[in-house]
Amino acid sequence: MFNDSEYKRYARHFTLQNFGVTGQQKLKNAKVLCIGCGGLASSAIMYLAAAGIGLLGVIDDDVVDESNLQRQVLFNINDVGSKKVEIAKKRILELNPNIQVKTYVSKFNDTNALEIIENYDLIIDCTDNFYAKYLINDACFERKKPFVYGSIFQFEGQISFFNGKTGPCFRCLFDSWPPPGLIANCAEEGVLGVLPGLVGILQALEVIKYIVGIGSNSLSKLILIDTLNLDTTPLEFVQSKTCPICIDKNQFKDLPRPTFNKCESHAISAIHLKNIINNVTLIDVRNPDERQICEIGGKLIPLYNFKSSVKSLDAKSTIVIYCKSGARSQEAVNLLLEEGFKDVFFLQGGILAWINEINPNLSKY
Numbered sequence: 156m157f158n159d160s161e162y163k164r165y166a167r168h169f170t171l172q173n174f175g176v177t178g179q180q181k182l183k184n185a186k187v188l189c190i191g192c193g194g195l196a197s198s199a200i201m202y203l204a205a206a207g208i209g210l211l212g213v214i215d216d217d218v219v220d221e222s223n224l225q226r227q228v229l230f231n232i233n234d235v236g237s238k239k240v241e242i243a244k245k246r247i248l249e250l251n252p253n254i255q256v257k258t259y260v261s262k263f264n265d266t267n268a269l270e271i272i273e274n275y276d277l278i279i280d281c282t283d284n285f286y287a288k289y290l291i292n293d294a295c296f297e298r299k300k301p302f303v304y305g306s307i308f309q310f311e312g313q314i315s316f317f318n319g320k321t322g323p324c325f326r327c328l329f330d331s332w333p334p335p336g337l338i339a340n341c342a343e344e345g346v347l348g349v350l351p352g353l354v355g356i357l358q359a360l361e362v363i364k365y366i367v368g369i370g371s372n373s374l375s376k377l378i379l380i381d382t383l384n385l386d387t388t389p390l391e392f393v394q395s396k397t398c399p400i401c402i403d404k405n406q407f408k409d410l411p412r413p414t415f416n417k418c419e420s421h422a423i424s425a426i427h428l429k430n431i432i433n434n435v436t437l438i439d440v441r442n443p444d445e446r447q448i449c450e451i452g453g454k455l456i457p458l459y460n461f462k463s464s465v466k467s468l469d470a471k472s473t474i475v476i477y478c479k480s481g482a483r484s485q486e487a488v489n490l491l492l493e494e495g496f497k498d499v500f501f502l503q504g505g506i507l508a509w510i511n512e513i514n515p516n517l518s519k520y
C-alpha cells in the first residue's frame with residue numbers, strides 16, 4: 156500500500172495503461188542491486204529511485220575523481236574524494252525518501268558475489284571491466300537471478316538482458332576475453348560524456364519493464380547504440396553449444412574469469428619509460444639476487460618488503476615500478492592504488508621488455 160506522499164509522487168504511473176497501482180506495487184516490492192557506481196549507475200539508479208524501487212543496493216569501492224564529473228552526473232565538485240556509494244545514497248534519498256538504500260563499500264568480487272546478490276531480485280551491471288562482467292554473469296546464473304548488462308566504449312554502447320536461468324548467457328555472447336594489453340578503458344580511449352547516461356537509462360527501462368511485466372525485454376538480443384549516427388541495432392544471438400554455464404553447468408567456483416586489473420591504465424611501455432626515466436621515482440621490486448644480474452637503476456624494494464615501505468614513498472611524485480616481466484610490479488601498483496596513490500605505473504613486460512626494446516646489452520635471465 157502507499158501513503159499520501161507516494162500517491163502524489165507516482166500519480167503518472169498510477170494512470171498509465173497496464174501499469175497502475177499493481178505495477179507500482181511490484182516496483183515497491185522489488186529489490187534491485189546496482190553493481191558499480193559510475194557513469195551507467197548515475198542515470199540508472201536515479202531513475203530506478205524515482206520510479207520507486209523498494210530497495211536499491213549499490214556496491215562500489217571507488218571515490219569520486221574530478222575526471223568523473225564529465226559523465227557521472229550523480230556527483231559534483233564538492234564530492235571529489237568522497238566514497239561514491241555514500242554520495243549516491245544521499246542523492247537517492249533526497250530524490251525519493253520513500254525507498255530504502257543499502258550500500259556496500261567494496262569491490263564486487265568472487266568472495267562476496269553470491270552472498271550479496273542473494274538478497275536481490277534483479278541485478279544491474281554498471282561496471283566498467285571484464286572481470287566484473289563475467290563475475291556478474293556467473294554469480295547470477297549460479298543464483299538464478301536476472302540481470303541487465305550494459306557497457307560503453309568511446310561513442311558506442313550496448314545493453315542486453317539475461318534471465319539467469321536459461322541461456323543464452325553473457326558467456327554465450329562473449330566466449331573469451333581479450334588479453335589485458337588489448338583491453339581498452341575509458342581513461343585511455345575516452346568516452347562521450349552523455350553515452351553512459353543514455354545506456355544507464357536504457358538499463359533502468361529494462362529493469363522496470365521486467366519487474367512490472369510490460370513490453371518485451373532484450374533477452375537473446377544485444378542492443379547496439381551508435382551515438383554518432385543516433386542509431387540502435389538489435390543483434391540476435393543464441394546459446395553457445397560449448398557454453399561452460401548454460402550447457403556444461405559448471406559451478407561458480409570452477410569457472411575461469413579474466414583477472415581484475417585496476418592497473419590497465421597504469422602500464423607503460425619500455426619506450427615510454429625511456430623518455431621519462433629521469434623525471435620519475437623508479438622502483439625495482441625484484442629480489443636482490445636478480446638485481447645483480449641486470450638493472451635499470453631505481454631503488455630496490457623487493458615485493459616482499461613493499462607493503463611495509465609504502466609510507467616512505469612520496470605520493471606526489473610519479474612512480475614507475477619494474478620487475479622481471481611485469482607481474483610483481485603490477486601487484487605493487489595495485490597496492491599503491493589501494494593506498495590512494497594516483498600517479499603510479501608499472502613497466503609492461505618488465506626488465507625483459509626493456510632489454511628487448513631499449514638495451515640488448517643487459518644480461519637476460
Ligand SMILES: [Zn+2]
Pocket residue numbers: 322323324325326327328394395398399400401402
Ligand atoms: Zn551461456
